[in-house]
Amino acid sequence: MHHNILTDLNRTAREKPDKLAFSDGVTGLTFRELHRQSRAVGTFLHQRGVYRKPVVIFMEKSPQEVAAFFGTVAGGCFYVPIDAEMPSGRIQMILDNVKSPLVICDGQTLETAGSFRLEGAEAVLYDDVAATEPDDEALADIYDRAIDTDPIYIVFTSGSTGIPKGVAACHRSVQDYVEQLSEVLGFDEDTVFGSQTPLYFDACLKEVYSTIRYGATTYLIPKNLFSIPVALVEYLNEHRINTLCWVVSALTMISAFSTFDVVKPLYLRTVAFGSEVFPLKQLRLWRKALPDVSFTNLYGPTEGTGMCCYYHVEREFQEGESIPIGRPFPNREILLLTGDGRLAEAGEEGEICIRGTTLTLGYYNDPERTTAVFVQNPLQSAYPEQIYRTGDIGKYNEAGELLFVSRKDYQIKHMGHRVELGEVEVNVSMLPGVQMAACIYDEKRGKIVLYYVGDTAEGELTAALKQRLPRYMLPNRLIRLDRLPQTSNGKIDRVGLKKLYLEPAHK
Amino acid sequence: MEELLNILREMHPDVDFENEEHLIDNGILDSMDIVSLITEIGEGFDVTITAADIIPANFNSAKALYALIQRLEDEA
Numbered sequence: 001m002h003h004n005i006l007t008d009l010n011r012t013a014r015e016k017p018d019k020l021a022f023s024d025g026v027t028g029l030t031f032r033e034l035h036r037q038s039r040a041v042g043t044f045l046h047q048r049g050v051y052r053k054p055v056v057i058f059m060e061k062s063p064q065e066v067a068a069f070f071g072t073v074a075g076g077c078f079y080v081p082i083d084a085e086m087p088s089g090r091i092q093m094i095l096d097n098v099k100s101p102l103v104i105c106d107g108q109t110l111e112t113a114g115s116f117r118l119e120g121a122e123a124v125l126y127d128d129v130a131a132t133e134p135d136d137e138a139l140a141d142i143y144d145r146a147i148d149t150d151p152i153y154i155v156f157t158s159g160s161t162g163i164p165k166g167v168a169a170c171h172r173s174v175q176d177y178v179e180q181l182s183e184v185l186g187f188d189e190d191t192v193f194g195s196q197t198p199l200y201f202d203a204c205l206k207e208v209y210s211t212i213r214y215g216a217t218t219y220l221i222p223k224n225l226f227s228i229p230v231a232l233v234e235y236l237n238e239h240r241i242n243t244l245c246w247v248v249s250a251l252t253m254i255s256a257f258s259t260f261d262v263v264k265p266l267y268l269r270t271v272a273f274g275s276e277v278f279p280l281k282q283l284r285l286w287r288k289a290l291p292d293v294s295f296t297n298l299y300g301p302t303e304g305t306g307m308c309c310y311y312h313v314e315r316e317f318q319e320g321e322s323i324p325i326g327r328p329f330p331n332r333e334i335l336l337l338t339g340d341g342r343l344a345e346a347g348e349e350g351e352i353c354i355r356g357t358t359l360t361l362g363y364y365n366d367p368e369r370t371t372a373v374f375v376q377n378p379l380q381s382a383y384p385e386q387i388y389r390t391g392d393i394g395k396y397n398e399a400g401e402l403l404f405v406s407r408k409d410y411q412i413k414h415m416g417h418r419v420e421l422g423e424v425e426v427n428v429s430m431l432p433g434v435q436m437a438a439c440i441y442d443e444k445r446g447k448i449v450l451y452y453v454g455d456t457a458e459g460e461l462t463a464a465l466k467q468r469l470p471r472y473m474l475p476n477r478l479i480r481l482d483r484l485p486q487t488s489n490g491k492i493d494r495v496g497l498k499k500l501y502l503e504p505a506h507k
Numbered sequence: 508m509e510e511l512l513n514i515l516r517e518m519h520p521d522v523d524f525e526n527e528e529h530l531i532d533n534g535i536l537d538s539m540d541i542v543s544l545i546t547e548i549g550e551g552f553d554v555t556i557t558a559a560d561i562i563p564a565n566f567n568s569a570k571a572l573y574a575l576i577q578r579l580e581d582e583a
Contacts, residue, residue, distance in 0.1 A: 223537075224531070224534075224563075226537075226538035227531060227536070227537065227538045227541050227561070227563070227566070228561060228562055228563065229558045229561055230558050230559060230561070230562075231562075249538070249539060249542065250538070252542065253538055253541075253542060254558075256542065256545075257545065257556065257557050257558040257561055258557040258558055259557075259558035261557070261558070262557075262558050262559050415539045445543070445546075446543070447543070457520075458520035459520040459521040460521070461520075462519065462520045462521040463521035466521070471537065472539070476518065476543070477517060478520060
């Protein structure tokens with residue numbers, strides 16, 4: 001294992017300079033161009049004296065955004081991707097947290113960037129930055145001084161207090177993750193990825209870093225295609241895409257509406273999914289349509305650098321059975337810890353905890369929330385050893401495969417995204433005219449249901465909320481009540497609310 | 508039509524569905540919305556919308572969507 005993720009890019013740019021690395025289907029960057037632009041970005045940072053600092057990347061999902069990521073690392077800094085899709089309130093919170101000296105924008109976002117409180121940070125245009133003449137001597141010096149525990153990115157995830165948490169990851173955990181993941185899924189230089197997830201989540205590590213490691217190719221699929229299933233499959237065929245690492249809802253979009261009767265993916269060999277439960281009916285449709293494709297369930301929190309566990313789907317599942325999380329990738333261990341701090345017995349439930357190089361550095365500028373979940377391994381006290389407590393409850397089945405059971409708290413998985421219902425509630429409660437708010441999740445229909453007390457009409461509330469919360473966190477159903485049910489000790493009675501919701505009158 | 512508007516309004520109470528004609532092109536409805544929309548239409552109208560009909564032209568306005576539902580009802 002190398003100590004710097006740029007080693008892969010340097011090598012691949014030398015070995016396969018003219019191969020297409022990243023493309024949006026219309027324009028793309030070869031490895032030579034990617035390498036050149038990343039060195040230009042790194043040199044720009046060096047010339048500005050920006051070193052070992054977070055650099056905000058505010059760009060549309062594009063091959064250039066990927067070059068900006070690597071360029072930030074080449075300059076000895078770490079990238080913080082934000083996106084025009086994010087609500088402005090959330091972007092401001094991220095900017096306030098990371099206090100970056102520089103925001104790299106594209107033509108679409110430069111004007112928007114000016115509407116934020118940048119606190120002295122400078123907004124610069126990517127095209128100007130990428131025009132910098134690379135100073136390879138300065139970059140080599142930065143490369144030599146980097147160590148594998150230096151951060152390379154911060155991505156933000158939902159926080160129950162209403163403030164998102166910035167997970168910072170370093171070279172070492174990303175290297176290790178990409179190495180283990182690509183062995184399990186069999187990535188190589190012939191892999192052609194079709195990337196579905198936004199670049200501001202750790203989910204994109206699978207494509208971005210495997211591409212530079214093997215000299216593979218990634219197509220960044222335009223988002224609107226995910227609303228047009230036939231055109232989406234035609235896009236996969238046009239670009240001979242053979243590998244998909246998608247959230248379940250994107251895969252379901254294809255299988256649920258008989259798309260396979262019209263058109264089938266012709267080149268697929270690997271499909272990996274995760275982040276939520278794959279409805280068995282949909283998985284069967286996929287496997288029936290594509291019997292030669294391998295399907296793998298992945299599991300892992302952002303705090304553990306992407307995915308930690310995998311399960312190759314090789315048998316049929318009965319109705320009511322759930323697809324296992326399976327087992328950990330090599331070089332990380334899952335500890336299933338009971339409430340009293342011992343390892344769960346076979347069949348007993350416990351909290352899924354992770355140990356190993358795969359752990360990220362913690363939450364950026366947030367020691368309190370970091371130490372609450374990155375804790376000393378309770379199984380030994382002889383030397384410092386961190387584990388991460390996921391808050392997920394799991395157990396082992398008879399075959400020794402790990403199963404996900406439930407959550408310890410009010411975090412849910414909604415359309416592939418991790419959402420703290422508490423964060424939704426806090427943001428609703430902050431709106432003028434709202435007195436109280438509580439959310440429940442309708443798992444069966446995949447809906448966040450918001451109950452609230454106040455004078456604000458449903459339409460007004462949704463419009464205001466769109467300024468504060470990302471789209472995937474917006475309640476799908478709003479119900480106004482005169483009062484919210486309370487438990488005997490005065491807390492909001494969520495169990496009561498759920499019961500109320502499930503009564504036929506509210507369906 | 509009123510039933511369809513109710514389904515749409517429940518998803519996005521802040522959108523003027525009677526007049527908006529670029530629901531897909533302007534990104535008001537995303538892929539997740541489309542999935543739940545088709546599910547609810549299937550329950551409310553007893554029609555099955557399949558992949559070939561899931562194109563922007565059929566989903567850009569409530570009117571176009573209603574026309575699709577009527578066509579599918581007639582074909583059934």
